[in-house]
Amino acid sequence: MTKKALLIGAALGMALAAPALANKADDTLRTAFQKELESADIYFNSAREGVLFARAVWDGLLYRDPATGEYKGNLATEWKWVDDVTLEFKLRQGVSFHNGEPFTADDVVYTVNYVTNPANAVKVPTNVNWMDHAEKIDDYTVRILLKAPFPPAEEYLAGPVVMYPDEYYAKVGPTGMAAAPIGTGPYKAVSVEAGKEYVLERNDAYFDGPRQKAQIAKVVIKTIPDMNTQVAELFNGGLDFLWGVPADQSEKLATMTDRFTVTNAQAMRVGYITMDAAGRVDPEGPMTKLKVRQAINHAIDRKKIVDALLKGSSQVINSACAPIQFGCAQNVTTYDYDPEKAKALLAEAGYPDGFTIDFYAYRDRNLAEALMGYLNAVGIKTNFGYLQYAALRDKRIANEVPISFQTWGSYSLADSSAITGEFFTDGELDDARDPEVVAWAKEASSVNDRAKRLELYEKADKKIADQAYWVPLWTYNVNYVMSNDLAFTPTDDEIIRFFDFSWK
Numbered sequence: 260m261t262k263k264a265l266l267i268g269a270a271l272g273m274a275l276a277a278p279a280l281a282n283k284a285d286d287t288l289r290t291a292f293q294k295e296l297e298s299a300d301i302y303f304n305s306a307r308e309g310v311l312f313a314r315a316v317w318d319g320l321l322y323r324d325p326a327t328g329e330y331k332g333n334l335a336t337e338w339k340w341v342d343d344v345t346l347e348f349k350l351r352q353g354v355s356f357h358n359g360e361p362f363t364a365d366d367v368v369y370t371v372n373y374v375t376n377p378a379n380a381v382k383v384p385t386n387v388n389w390m391d392h393a394e395k396i397d398d399y400t401v402r403i404l405l406k407a408p409f410p411p412a413e414e415y416l417a418g419p420v421v422m423y424p425d426e427y428y429a430k431v432g433p434t435g436m437a438a439a440p441i442g443t444g445p446y447k448a449v450s451v452e453a454g455k456e457y458v459l460e461r462n463d464a465y466f467d468g469p470r471q472k473a474q475i476a477k478v479v480i481k482t483i484p485d486m487n488t489q490v491a492e493l494f495n496g497g498l499d500f501l502w503g504v505p506a507d508q509s510e511k512l513a514t515m516t517d518r519f520t521v522t523n524a525q526a527m528r529v530g531y532i533t534m535d536a537a538g539r540v541d542p543e544g545p546m547t548k549l550k551v552r553q554a555i556n557h558a559i560d561r562k563k564i565v566d567a568l569l570k571g572s573s574q575v576i577n578s579a580c581a582p583i584q585f586g587c588a589q590n591v592t593t594y595d596y597d598p599e600k601a602k603a604l605l606a607e608a609g610y611p612d613g614f615t616i617d618f619y620a621y622r623d624r625n626l627a628e629a630l631m632g633y634l635n636a637v638g639i640k641t642n643f644g645y646l647q648y649a650a651l652r653d654k655r656i657a658n659e660v661p662i663s664f665q666t667w668g669s670y671s672l673a674d675s676s677a678i679t680g681e682f683f684t685d686g687e688l689d690d691a692r693d694p695e696v697v698a699w700a701k702e703a704s705s706v707n708d709r710a711k712r713l714e715l716y717e718k719a720d721k722k723i724a725d726q727a728y729w730v731p732l733w734t735y736n737v738n739y740v741m742s743n744d745l746a747f748t749p750t751d752d753e754i755i756r757f758f759d760f761s762w763k
Contacts, residue, residue: 283744283762286476290500291483291492294622295454297649300436301421302374302381306648307528307668307753310419315459315478315757317421317442320348320367321413322469325750330413331469334362334422334443343707344391344405346412352399354466356424357447364401368393369425371403385681386419386670389704407705410712411585411674419670445473445758456481459757474761493519493740500741502755505625506570509738522739523571526753527581528668530623532559532630532730533682537692539658545614546661552727554604555662556594558637561732563596564629571736578720579679579729583751586675586703586716591724601637613638619663621648627664630732656687666735671752675716676704683719683728691728 292308301313322333332338335348354362371393374381381387389409394402405412427441440448445465450458459478481498483489490508492498504512504521513521532555535546545551561575577594580587605613618634618641620627631641646654654660669677682688684704685697696719703715723729739749746761 286762287479288475288477288500288745288757288760289479289481289498290502291481291489291498292457293482293484293486293489293503294648295482295484296457297382298433298437299440299448299451299453299457300433301419302387303433303437305382305652310668310670311755311757312440312448312457312480313419313421314444314754315446316440316444316448317423318444318468318470319417319421320350321417323414323417324469325752325754325756330417333417333468333470334367341402343408346403346405346416347396348401348403350399350401351466351468354443355464356427356441356443357462358424358427358441360424360426360441362422362424362443363398364395365398366422366425367401367403368395369428370421370423373423373428374420383419383670383681384686385676385684386415389415390420408707409676409705410707410709411672411676411704414672414674418672445470446478454482470756471758473758475757478757493742499745500739500747500760502737502739504738504740506568506738509740512740518743520741520743520745522741522749524737524739524749524753525572525583525751526668526735526737527583527671527673527751528666528735528753529576529581529678530626530664530666530732530735531579532662532664532732533690534728534730535661535690536726536728537690539690539692540661544661545608545610545616548608549726550604550608551610553594554601554608554637555634555639556727556730557597557604558601558639559630559633559730559732560596564626565733568626568629569733569736571738573733573736575733576731577724579682579723579731580675580716580720581669581678581734584669584673584675584678586679586712588713588717588720590717591721593724594727594730598633598637605638610638613640615640615642616661617642617644619644619646619651619654619660620665621646621651622666623664630664652688655690664732668735668753671754673752676700679716679719680704683723691723691726693722693726693728696722696728 294306294308296309297304301309318334320335322331334351336351337349339347341347374387375390391404391406424441445462446459447462449460457480461473461476465472489501493501509521512519534552538547565573578587578591634641679700683696683700699715699719703712746763
């Protein structure tokens with residue numbers, strides 16, 4: 260019996276021995292994050308956990324209804340395009356931040372001008388660098404001026420662009436905001452212990468807007484990196500809700516219908532392998548050779564991994580984007596599983612006996628190990644580096660990662676600018692640095708003509724595939740497991756909205 264099976268079995272044993280805690284009685288939802296937040300300040304975080312935390316604590320000017328896709332006024336009540344590069348907003352009056360500061364145009368101007376200033380080095384520049392600056396018209400009217408036309412502006416203003424209190428943020432900065440977050444959202448952050456626990460309490464003064472008021476009084480989020488430990492905590496009543504549960508464990512939990520509800524939903528997140536095609540790690544390294552990159556694409560049986568390990572609604576992808584995203588072209592070069600062809604390509608590239616390389620990952624260790632098994636089988640011997648997300652990201656930026664297994668959820672933005680614009684526009688995480696792809700991707704993010712955008716993204720996606728800059732792997736699905744006392748309906752954007760939870 261494997262160690263993993265033993266751990267699952269032990270957890271099942273706990274279920275029989277330990278009574279469930281009455282979390283419904285104390286009106287507290289207990290859940291867990293696998294990854295430690297880089298920062299509770301959303302502008303200095305790029306992990307999914309930070310996105311979920313931010314959606315509870317802060318608000319954007321707009322809100323996208325996950326059921327209909329309709330944009331609605333949130334901190335803004337009205338908005339209009341003055342011209343192709345100017346958006347004007349009428350702001351909601353009577354809103355206060357959690358520390359009592361009133362929300363006004365000053366907060367919008369301060370936030371936008373802070374995050375768009377390159378000197379402040381936000382973690383995901385593409386989320387904000389399409390804006391130039393904001394201007395105050397009066398206390399409740401503001402304009403955001405864009406650097407160039409940016410068709411998905413409303414999508415971003417309903418997603419990662421949230422508003423901060425100007426006086427508080429000017430005083431405490433990112434470090435202070437991470438330690439004691441202040442927003443206008445449906446939950447207040449009352450305790451932040453980085454890497455340990457985050458405690459949210461319902462904001463009873465939350466305004467009447469498109470997001471419903473929180474129904475559960477308190478949310479406690481523990482940081483528990485090991486999923487087996489999370490499952491054990493669920494069994495003994497220490498947790499009420501888990502997400503991202505691997506298929507084998509969720510299948511076992513689904514049999515315990517007297518205690519748990521298991522739901523599977525699609526996600527915008529994709530898995531991929533990125534390689535040092537531009538030679539930033541090693542100008543003469545194997546990843547700079549097209550035939551090596553093609554060999555790696557042919558070496559991996561992606562469908563077998565999906566069928567055996569991911570299951571659910573996951574599917575193999577061939578483009579470097581999520582199929583649901585606008586502009587994600589599907590008519591690209593594909594690479595079938597063919598280990599003999601992979602070996603032949605390696606030989607043609609000058610590696611008849613293969614080579615040894617450092618291979619990195621930050622999540623889904625079982626998937627990373629499966630990928631390495633396929634590479635090892637064709638002669639690519641891998642030294643595994645399994646790091647925290649922030650550490651791996653920093654290592655990539657420092658040009659120290661020749662090949663890695665990564666995932667990207669695009670901040671749940673259904674537009675190719677959130678993935679192609681992040682990884683193929685000559686930024687810190689662009690491992691290809693292809694001038695043509697960079698030009699096409701940048702232009703696609705700055706023209707309003709939908710047909711032209713589709714044409715440009717198609718060119719970019721086709722060349723990315725032709726040059727095998729990535730190994731697109733699969734879409735993710737998410738298994739959500741909750742106690743039977745909870746009522747919650749997952750959405751396909753992988754955003755857990757804590758204010759949508761209630762007790763049965």
